[in-house]
Amino acid sequence: MTQTITIDPVTRIEGHSKITIHLDDEGRVKDARFHVTQFRGFEKLSQGRPFAEMPALTARTCGICPVSHLVTSAKACDELLAVRIPEAGGDLRRIMNLAQVVQSHALSFFHLSSPDLVLGMDSDPAQRHIFGVLQAYPELARDGIALRQFGQEIIALLGGKRIHPGWIVPGGVSNPLSEEDHATIMAKIPNALIRIRRTLDWYKNVFGTFDAEIRTFANFPTLFMGLVDAKGELAFYDGKIRIVDAVGRILADQLEPSRYMDYIAEAVEPDSYLKSPYYKPMGYPEGIFRVGPLARLNIISRCGTPLADQEWSEFRMLQRGAVLSSFQYHYARLIEILYAIERMEQLLNKPHILDKHVRAYARPNQFEGVGMAEAPRGTLLHHYKIDERGLITWVNMIIATGNNNLAMNKGVFQVARHFIRGKEISEGILNRVEAVIRCYDPCLSCSTHAFGQMPLSVQLVSPDGELLDEVRRG
């Protein structure tokens, strides 16, 4: 008789989900599935709205990474206008997008995942929370708070508020950067660099103690996808698509974002609201790919900033070819924070950054526009069609978390198969099944364009469908 374990809800992630683990007659894990149980439907409710509303409207998809949606949506709208935005406007958008990367990665690493890293996967769950972290490593907790503040304060300075700023608009940004705000941001950079370098040193000292997790947390060959610039460096705001295989070989490069339908397709599974994008030339599910911090550091030729490049060189020594373990999303996240801080400083030092001309104005000149950018969790796409009045007639959004859906499912299966023995799940095993998902820092509210909080459940089900064990949290 086969059995199924259900973890419902999954905790310390953004959104609602559950996990089911199916056992065979001998009690071995036969299959495991990650189900996203929330639905929102932004693509549908956007229809009929004026296109200029789309950045503000789609930013409401998420309270964690609204800037990513603002940026990507504005880029799609730029295409509808067919304008070339002023250089300062583009660089100010880049700065806000990087500030978003810092604050979102800090949230993921320090607030969501550090309890596992600091206290251990098998530590008492009653202590495995942020108070446990601040008691064990108060400096790490202070660094996390400071780095998240750093990112959020830049967003607030540029956009007027921390969440859902309306400053990024079709054609550019609504206001230039003031000299006072420029000085404020520049003054904060040295301290932020100290804190992220200290955190990187801490992480490099401890990750070796997670050998079993590194070996089993979604450690398998896949493709990796993301945007790179013309030199193959990190590109969060613009760039073109590069796809790399598990041995680090470039399969495709400089693919046009606007032609994404040539190389990305989306499969739909009956047990989840989250679609499963895949690399079209390899078919489904063989075209499984990963996006986000790990993928970005696997596809690039270098980061493009001095300190991040040093760290990236060390990171790439972890494995010949691509780094395959999703556990190292954590490591990659920290390097990207370092890169983002350095890159912001570079952009703020550009001579035109205080220019007053930051927005181009036009009426719609095209009926279709595609925007693509790198959100903290990976490649984000908005694709709009409008009518002659400028009203939205069709929308497609491929969300970063959705791009990782196949890999998250496969990762849950790998962890479950390695750690689960028998009909019951110990708390430590439950935490590992959740932790593999946390590596991806999924934002399920975004990826299903859904509404609500993010608890998790795990169910253990027999071959004949009997529910044997169930754990719910959140």
Add this chain to the structure above:
Amino acid sequence: MSRALLIGYGNPLRGDDGVGWTAADMLAARYPELTVITRHQLTPELAETISHFARVVFVDATAVGQPGDIVAHRLDPESVTGDLYSHNCDPAGLLKMAGFLYGRAPTGHIVTITGESFGYEETLSPTVTAVLPQLCAKIEQLIA
């Protein structure tokens, strides 16, 4: 009052859940020297901010009680034993974090007002609107 911080939080797009914002805005206009913050949710970053103040007052809506009820009580950081969610912290938990991480925890109070309507609207219900003066008076006592 310059050492006092007022934090109004809730969702101003959900009717009476935005009463913390309304009260905070009213008192900010009345007392320019008062530091006022409005938030949808309480997050760990606020621990660093509140550590710089001698007193902090949180203002929130609640669904518990009769609409219009105003309740104030002092926060006890030592009562906090459980988890803090990453972007939905507890006021007492923030005081505890401030004390532990920064060595300075202000005295803290929370003032709640029972809402009547939490629908998709940007206005307060007549019941809550009617008791806003009492709510502000209670907050003024605590930050004075």
